Amino acid sequence: MIETDKSYIFLAGASRGVGREIAKYLVEQNQKVKALLRSPDSRAELEAMGIQVVMGDALDAVTVEQAMLGDQPIQAVISTIGGLPKDGQRADFLGNKHLIDAAVKAKVQKFILISSIGSGESAIALPPQALTTLKPVLIEKEQAENYLQDSGLTYTVIRPGGLKSEPATGNGVVTENQKVAGTIHRADVAQLVCQCLFSDAANNKVLAAIDRTQMYGYPEFEELSLM
Template sequence: MTAESYIFIGGASRGVGREIANYLTGENQKVKAMLRSDQSRADLEGMGIKVVMGDGLNVASVEQAMLGEPIHAVISTIGGLPKDGERADYLGNKNLIDAAVKAGVKKFILVSSIGSGNSVVALPPQALETLKPVLIEKEKAEQYLIESGLIYTIIRPGGLKSEPATGNGVLTEDPRVAGTIHRADVAQLVCRCLESDAANNKVLSALDRNMMYGQAEFEEFSLT
């Protein structure tokens, strides 16, 4: 990564995206964040982050947000509450992926969710029924990224909690495991994947090794 290139975050205003922004600035990385509203702009700028305004659902504004400084990698945690009935889980990420391809970005990390794709087997039927509309969108985003030609890492966290990092976050290629993990631990794993060639073109579940459901044996994925 060159000194003048940036890591671009979509979804940095809250949740895992905010934790990733915290972690990267703590590591003195150059970060550019796209925000849809001004609400957390001052906070992020106070951390030394270059903030650009843009809406993930608007192709032109996403492309505009990525212009300017060279971008080494994109991290997207876009998703969540529908805006005008339209979720950003697929469309917002599709727009980011397309813009990243246009901008010549090297690597794209997508934060998805356990229950998406082949990890559907990890969730009980009741949870699947509740989350189905979201998981369908997330799976479409994952597939779009895989087919984009970008170097990708897809990280599917388990149930998310907001407490401080435990340091017990682990990654696995085993799609059958489920559990919970703190958002700050997801952020650390995401940021470690940025610099890891081992994580290139992988789909990984993220859990806290001490907060597993039904303690199944599984193989940890090594980033080294």
């Protein structure tokens, strides 16, 4: 289990979506957070929350390493980055590769990667049309997952289902069953991520994250207890 001391949680992707929800939740839990931002648009808001912001692009390996190997010790890394291509190169793999490489050098205690249902062996959970549409992104997410698993770091890969922006429901669950699919609120993903951060039960596991009341079909699955 990672220690709750004076070291920081390094968060990549805090400007929006799941990353922003994770930032809020960590602050509520009195965790020290250092956020890597590519755009200054959300800098003031994050700093007002008490988060230390460092500017940089995850696609720049040197910048990432400097940010993570700064004055403050980093105990864990959480990455939610990905999305649209930049200069022909997505952050889904290359950006996460740079974060993982820097985390190895920083000797962090845990790395949590937010991926997606449909990546890797969970491809069977999505209908063919969705897989075809998402294929370019899912290929890179799987590459990032594999790179993390081969890094030697203690890791947790979390694959959320379809994301919604409503408030947390408390119905989010994680499971090692890669056949499940459904939707989940971003705030519930954030809570699950933070639970995994401090749970040895989540160490070195690939987990699907869904809302138990918003599943597609009614598959039987075993929920992973994070207590």
